[in-house]
Amino acid sequence: MGSKGVTLVLGAGGLRGLTHIGVLKILEQENIPVKEIVGCSIGSLIGSLYAAGMRPAEMEKLAKCLHRRHWIDFIVPKNGLVAGQRVLEMMRLLTKRKNFADLDVPLAVVATDLYRGQEVVLDEGPVAEAVRASISVPGIFVPYTANGTCYVDGAVVNPTPVDIAQRRGAEIIVAVDLSGVGTVNNVNNIFDIIIVAVDIMERELKKHRLIHGDVLIQPQVGHILPSDFGKADELISLGEAAARDSLPQIRELLTAL
Numbered sequence: 001m002g003s004k005g006v007t008l009v010l011g012a013g014g015l016r017g018l019t020h021i022g023v024l025k026i027l028e029q030e031n032i033p034v035k036e037i038v039g040c041s042i043g044s045l046i047g048s049l050y051a052a053g054m055r056p057a058e059m060e061k062l063a064k065c066l067h068r069r070h071w072i073d074f075i076v077p078k079n080g081l082v083a084g085q086r087v088l089e090m091m092r093l094l095t096k097r098k099n100f101a102d103l104d105v106p107l108a109v110v111a112t113d114l115y116r117g118q119e120v121v122l123d124e125g126p127v128a129e130a131v132r133a134s135i136s137v138p139g140i141f142v143p144y145t146a147n148g149t150c151y152v153d154g155a156v157v158n159p160t161p162v163d164i165a166q167r168r169g170a171e172i173i174v175a176v177d178l179s180g181v182g183t184v185n186n187v188n189n190i191f192d193i194i195i196v197a198v199d200i201m202e203r204e205l206k207k208h209r210l211i212h213g214d215v216l217i218q219p220q221v222g223h224i225l226p227s228d229f230g231k232a233d234e235l236i237s238l239g240e241a242a243a244r245d246s247l248p249q250i251r252e253l254l255t256a257l
Contacts, residue, residue, distance in 0.1 A: 004254050005035035007170035009162050009213060010043030012155035012202065013178030014137075014195045014226025015235070017042025018063050019219040022239020023176050025056040032250060036106040038165045040154040043176070044109040044134040045091070048127050051107040052095040062094075063232040080142035081190065084132055087141075091128035098127050108168065109134045110154030110161045114143055119157045121164055139194045155179075159202040162213045172253045174246070175213030176239075178221060179203060191227040199226060215249050217242045 008027075010020045020043060027034060039047035049059055073086040100107060100123050108123040111133040122130035133144040133151035144151045154161070160177040179202035187193050219242040224231050 003033070003035070004257050005033035006172045006174045006215075006250065006254070007036045007038065007165045007168070008034050008047070009160060009165050009173060009175040010037060010039040010047045011160035011175065011177050011179060012041035012043060012153065012198075013159075013221070014042060014199070015228055015231070016178050016219075016221045016224055016226045017046060018232050018235040019178065019221055019239030019242070020046040020176055021056055021059045021063060022219070022236040022241075023217060023243040024050055025060070025236070026240050026243035026247070027174075028056055030247060032247075032254070034105055036108070036165070036168065036170065038108045038110070038161050038168070039134070040110040040159055040161050041135050041137070044131050044154070047107055048091065048095050048103075048109070048131050051103040051105040052098050052127065053104050054094065060232075060236055063236065066229050066232060078142075080136075080138075080140055082141050084136065084141045084144065087135070088128055088132045091131050092126075095127045095131075100124055100127055100130070103127065108164060110158050110164060111136070111144075111151040112154055112156040114150040114152050116149075119154070120149075120151065137195060137198060140191060153198070155198060155202055157205075159205060165213075171257060172215075172250075173213040174215045174217065174250060176217045176219070176242075177213075178219070179205070187225070189227070192225055195226040214253055215246050217246050 037047040073083045109130040111120045113120045134154045136152045138152050159179045162175050165173050219238045
């Protein structure tokens with residue numbers, strides 16, 4: 001497959017997925033090239049920013065300035081609490097309206113086809129629209145409709161899509177897995193209730209879908225609510241720490257390759 005590098009699988013996990021930024025920071029600092037990214041939900045969002053050319057340091061600054069009003073547009077509930085147009089426009093801006101073919105790093109995004117109950121891998125067309133489909137947590141975001149299909153969060157079927165990276169011919173897979181990291185013992189709002197419920201579902205899915213990445217990074221983020229906008233610093237630091245622990249294994253695999 002050409003030059004050495006890793007395929008990075010970035011899993012679902014609500015705002016806990018800001019840990020992905022910490023992982024990317026360490027890989028960049030250690031000059032470990034990322035050949036391809038496969039992302040699900042928040043992993044697709046962070047992965048798309050990186051693939052579109054945004055550096056981890058820029059992502060960190062963005063994460064620390066996160067405010068719900070920039071991303072969340074509440075509506076009178078019908079198909080979801082959040083219309084999703086605001087996050088779609090934000091992603092169009094941040095990905096520079098790129099199509100998958102225009103990205104600096106190849107990217108594949110996982111969503112769920114609600115009508116067929118099937119996993120869908122999106123790797124063509126506008127990146128922002130694919131990310132909007134992949135992050136559509138049922139009950140929170142209005143499902144994303146396109147091409148006669150209704151999409152919801154990829155975490156419903158495949159929260160850490162290592163198998164997709166394998167099917168795409170990855171030689172070294174580094175997977176960041178946030179499923180099954182533990183559940184907080186308090187919830188503050190309907191966002192917390194829905195996302196923690198999805199978190200529990202992901203842990204059950206994990207029992208039936210084994211994750212066999214060459215390197216499995218599991219940041220210890222279970223104590224943080226997956227809807228907490230105020231924990232960016234801590235989440236990124238936890239991602240950095242988990243990535244550092246995995247560096248010897250990654251280097252060994254790259255040397256063997």
